[in-house]
Structures are given as C-alpha cells and as structure tokens.
Amino acid sequence: MLSVNVGPFALSSSVLLLLAAGLVAAGVGHLVGRRHKAGIVNTLSDMLLAGVLVARLSFVALWFDTYRSAPWSMLDIRDGGFMVWPGVATALLVAVWRGWRQPALRKPLVVGLAAGALVWGALFGALRMTELPVLPTLSLTTLAGDPIKLAALADGKPMVVNLWASWCPPCRREMPVLAAAQQRETGVNFVFVNQGEDGATAQRYLSAGRLGLANVLLDPGAALGREAGSGALPTTLFYDASGQLVDTHLGELSAASLASKLSPLRASAGASVQD
Structure with a gap:
C-alpha cells in the first residue's frame, strides 16, 4: 500500500x-x-x-x-x-x-x-x-484502442510507469520533466498510464500541451492504481530491468527527484547487459 x-x-x-x-x-x-x-x-x-x-x-x-x-x-x-x-x-x-x-x-x-x-x-x-513486487499483468489500452500489457513494453529495460490524469495539477506540472527524461534516457522505458479517463480526453490534453509522449496507455477503471496500492495522483513506479519494483514516488516529481530515482535503474540496466 x-x-x-x-x-x-x-x-x-x-x-x-x-x-x-x-x-x-x-x-x-x-x-x-x-x-x-x-x-x-x-x-x-x-x-x-x-x-x-x-x-x-x-x-x-x-x-x-x-x-x-x-x-x-x-x-x-x-x-x-x-x-x-x-x-x-x-x-x-x-x-x-x-x-x-x-x-x-x-x-x-x-x-x-x-x-x-x-x-x-x-x-x-x-x-x-x-506491495506488488513485479510488473502487473493486467491488460491496458493504447490510445488507438488496442489491448496491451506492461510487460510487452519492457523489452528487457528498466521501466518508469507514471499514473496520471489530465485534471490533476501536479500531474500536469511534472509531465514536461518526464517527457524530457523520456527523450533523454534511451536506456529506460517510460510508460504513461492515464487513470480513469477516456482516450479522447487524454489525447486532447496531450495535443494541447504538445508533449510528444510515447507509450501512453489508458486505464479507464484505474485498476493499476488499485493494484499498486495508491489512490493518489500522480504516482510513479520504478521497475528494474528484471521487472522488479525497486522504488515508488507519490506526488510531483522534480528534475532532481527523478534523477535520483533513475540512477539505480541505469545500474540495473548495466548489470542486465553484463549478465
């Protein structure tokens, strides 16, 4: 929890x-x-x-x-x-x-x-x-309406899963920080799981903000938030290269707090490559 x-x-x-x-x-x-x-x-x-x-x-x-x-x-x-x-x-x-x-x-x-x-x-x-120690197996939906599982996006890399909604002020404030990190951190997969909104609402917000995010998924029933044990937004989950949950963050991420969370993920990616 x-x-x-x-x-x-x-x-x-x-x-x-x-x-x-x-x-x-x-x-x-x-x-x-x-x-x-x-x-x-x-x-x-x-x-x-x-x-x-x-x-x-x-x-x-x-x-x-x-x-x-x-x-x-x-x-x-x-x-x-x-x-x-x-x-x-x-x-x-x-x-x-x-x-x-x-x-x-x-x-x-x-x-x-x-x-x-x-x-x-x-x-x-x-x-x-x-706590949920590994990537959840529940099925989510892409903006195009296709079902997908988080594990399919991992691709053997560490993963950052951000739970957000367009009505959430701290979600909107931290989104540019996460968007910049997604462009910069090619060794880490970033996934943005919208909680409780339909695709049109999520797409309207993303288009208005010109964020250019990849890996945006929909979770209309907010099932991932419940499975992760968090009713707060934003919530960010950090998984290592083996899919183990290694850190969490509730509330708005700054560039510094995100950097501190990403540092051990890079280490796990390096260890995975050596193995």
Missing part, C-alpha cells in the same frame, strides 16, 4: 508510518518520564525538524546542478527530495545532545524511541508484504 485516503486527501504510507511511530514514542516516553515530569515531545519535535532540514539540504547538495536552473525549487519539498540517513543521523545527534544536557530525559527518550522504532519496523514490514 503506497497511500491511504483520508477524506478528500491521500497521505503516503511513509508519512503515516512516521506519524504512528512518533505518537507511540511520545506516548511511551510520557509514561516512562511522568514520575520526573520529563516529557519528550519537544525533543521529538526538534529531532524531526533538524532531521528533515539536514535530509533536504543533503539532497539539494548532491543534486545541486539539477536545481541550479531553478533555484527556488530547492524550497519545494513536495518533490520528495530527501536523503534519509543524514537526516536520521542528525535526529539521533539531537537526541544524544538533549539527553546529555538533561539527564532526566535519558530513560524516557531511549525507551520512547525504541518503542517508536519497533512500531515503525513492524508496520513497514507489513506494508512491504502488500
């Missing part, structure tokens, strides 16, 4: 996991520290803020050349551009520093963080079991 619908909003499972782990950590830390009135909520908040900031700055530094042409896009964290491990390390350093400065926080902080980590690990493992 990649996202969960909450009313009109779709929240990514990774955000929900972090929220659940944080709530458990705060609750357990409160119970352990209430005797000494040592709450850890403020520390957890500082850990989160510091971790997110460093994770974003690390990602921007790594892909700075990609951001250079549009500097303001560095501030748009909706592209999901974060480096996890620098962020985690920073958050833990904040916890160590707070524990060193305030001895009463040490036990509730350690126990709370351990409880949160256990909950996160259990939920992450459960969600991984529900």
